[in-house]
Amino acid sequence: MKPVLPLHGVMAEFDNPTEFVAAIHAVKSAGYEGFDAYSPMPIEEAAEAMGLHGNKxxxxxxxxxxxxxxxxxxxxxxxxxxxxxxxxxxxxxxxxxxxxxxxxxxxxxxxxxxxxxxxxxxxGLPKHYHPVFNVERFALASRSRFFVCIEATDPKFDLEDTKRFLQSLTTVEVSEVQP
Amino acid sequence: MAESKFHASDFELAPDHVLRRWRLPALAIGCLALAASLVGANTSPTQFYQAWLVAFLYWLGLALGSTAILVLQHITGGRWGATIRRPLEAAAATVPLMALFFLPIVIGLPILYEWARPDVVAHDHILQQKLFYLNKPFFLARAAVYFVIWSVISRQLVSWSTEQDVNGECMKRARRVEFFSRAGMMLYVLTITFAAIDWGMSLTPHWYSHIYGLVFGIGQVLTAMTLMIMVTAMTADRRPMSLVATPERFHDLGKLLFAFVMVWGYFNLSQFLIVWSANLPDEVPWYLDRTTGGWQVLMIVLLIVHFFVPFGLLLSRSFKRNPRTLVRVAALLLLARYLDLYWWITPAFYPGHFTIHPLHAATLIGIGGVWTWAFLTNLARRPLLAFNDPMIALELEKA
Incomplete structure (x- = not known):
């Protein structure tokens, strides 16, 4: 039997950078800490919204x-x-x-x-496995789409609540990320 | 397109803007200081010409450095260049005025340059050998050629830029601007090398350094960049300038300033290290004259305010992105530029003996006041933004 691993998280897809950046702000202000954002090109505002500039x-x-x-x-x-x-x-x-x-x-x-x-x-690169690739549409993250993934390890994470929250932010799609 | 949101008049310097109000006071202060310099010239002509040379080279740095950056940004493109193009053009257009300020140097030629004194040349074998280059008519002819080349470059680029405001963007002209700028960049590097040799290096006609012209050139570009940062910060407080002069643009300008500071240090070190390593009797006096009798204090101050402090501060990302902090380091460097020229030029007259004269302040403020008036008048005359530039139009459309 396969061991049942906990879900990696919930992922929302965006088709434009404006909504994407707005979503990062919303996720941040909703109190989530364990999340990541993926974009096909560098977006200064996204990095700023995630507070990535204060790194070591x-x-x-x-x-x-x-x-x-x-x-x-x-x-x-x-x-x-x-x-x-x-x-x-x-x-x-x-x-x-x-x-x-x-x-x-x-x-x-x-x-x-x-x-x-x-x-x-x-x-943490290079990495031989990452669960986000289990979402089929995630391949678009290197082409034309933007993704925000809230991870299940976050203390505020609740499958239904978080899913509903992300659905309120995007017009495209929200999917569960298998481990 | 930009026209739908903004009118050409939106881009003009506001009628109550401080830069507009400074014009006449600057001219008045400049004229007063020039009058004081002329009075001083009667009693101590030698000190007057010596002070005038340093002040002239300092303000020339703003005009020519701006021309060089203007040419550079036409070649490389980029939003930073489009953002500061109008202040650059306003400063570049003052080149003919600087030709006027060159006249006292023509008059004081024998006082400033020992190769222009026949009694000195008669007893100096080396100077006799150099006479084919270092002689009065050829010196003046070269100066005329430099000023004609610089004026043509700045005038042509300014007029094409004005055309763009009226007629919109045009591919044919854009290509012509780029081609012209490439030639302009080559001409700038060549002419500034020869001008630096003529006006600065020939003060010590026995001594030579191959990188002398480039040190002058990077000094000018650095001087101009500090002014551009200050002007951009002063105009960025209102729309539509505030839409274009974003923290990203200040970041760009800060990075360029950082690079110019490092190149300045690199060129200076290159010259010093080669002279120091070779340790030849015809090369080291230049440094000995500048590191003894008080000049070494100025050198240490220079190292601190012209290199280590700006270098350390500009390393920080948030420092470069904040106009308030960036302006402070730009102001410090603008001051350091005068000290640098002072350290390069004045010890040629007073080797190993630190000297300063009130006429240095009078000439600096005199030329500076008139120059500032001319610069601000040029700046106020046309829109602050080249709003038909594709880069700028894109930024404005997003806003």
Whole structure:
């Protein structure tokens, strides 16, 4: 026998970005926390409505950059002053202006790597399975349609209530998302 | 289309707008300061010409930097460019006025430039070798060519833009504008390089730097961008400007400002690092003159207010999206631009010995007052938005 898994959530479909953004605002103000929105193109207002801009990634990138700066400095200092001191044109061994290109490169490298891997870490990609794809029409999320999915893990989630709530927001379709 | 919702008159600077009211006070202050400068020129002509050169280059930066950004946004497109096009055009149209302000430099040529003094050249073998380029008639002819090229670029783009207001968008003209702008961009980079060599680098005629012109160019573009941000923020409080000058646009302008600050730092560092690494006796004096006798204090201030503070603040996304905060960093940079030019030019006259003269303030305010009047008059004369631009029309339609 197949084990019975709880429902993943309820999903509403929208055919235009205006209703979509309005729906996100409505879901948010109705008190739902565990929800996600899907759109075929980046919509600044949608990200704003979901409050996505306050995430930790910029801070992580900043820390990555600072770490890169420190590592670069340590590398340049260790090679130039401690491990292999070399008199170049009578300059002091600790000639920081010569470090600047290295420091810049290391800062950018560490910051960029932090941005890529931090992004993957935070959004959980790559993922080999996600229940939202059980809704057949969800394939349109990469073409022309917009989706909002309220997940069953949300404390406010109630199958009938949430379904009715989403139906009041959209003119297209509301469907249950199988696990 | 936009016409259905708005009339051309909706886009004009409101009659009671502060920018409109500033015109005559600016002109009055400018004329007073110019009169004071001329009085000062009688008693201390050397200081007058030295101060005039810095002030001239500073205000030229606003006019020419705007021309450069205007050309750039015609090539790249984008909503940010369409949003600030009219202030850009208003500033670019002041290029002929700057040609007028160049005249004192022509008069003070032998006082400013040692290659223009025959008694100095007679005892200087290197200057004799450079005489084929650094001589008075050729210098003046080059200056004339620069001003003609810059005036033609700005005049032509302004007139096409005005045509668009009257006749609407036209593919043929749009293509011509883009082609003209590509040529204009190449001409700008070439002419600003030569102009910077003529007017700035030849103050120390034994010294040379290949990136000198580009440092000047990016400085001008940066100066112009700070002004554009301030003007956009000041006009964004009313419809229909408020429909177009959204946080997204300020974000764009802030990002560009951020990029220009970094390019400025990058060009400066490139020059410094090469001179520092080579450590050659004919190159290092330029930096020694500017890092001793008090000049090093100005250099450190510059590093802080022209690079580290703007860099740190502009990293933040919300900072760039908020016109109020963005304007503050723009104002700081506008001030820093004068300090930068001061640090580049004035030590050529007073190597290793920090000097400042009241005439620096008088010339700065003098040229600035008249320039501001001309800029604001240009701005008030035409609609604040190029409302027939497809990008702008799209924004207005959405609203």
């Amino acid at each position: 990634l910029p801070l992580m990138v900043l820390c990555g950059g600072i770490a890169g700066f420190c590592c670069g400095y340590a590398l340049a200092y260790w090679t130039g002053v401690i491990n292999y001191p070399l008199n170049i044109g009578g300059r002091p061994l600790h000639s920081w202006p010569a470090y600047i290109p290295v420091l810049f490169e290391c800062t950018v490298l560490f910051a960029a790597l932090t941005a890529v891997f931090g992004m993957l870490g935070l959004n």
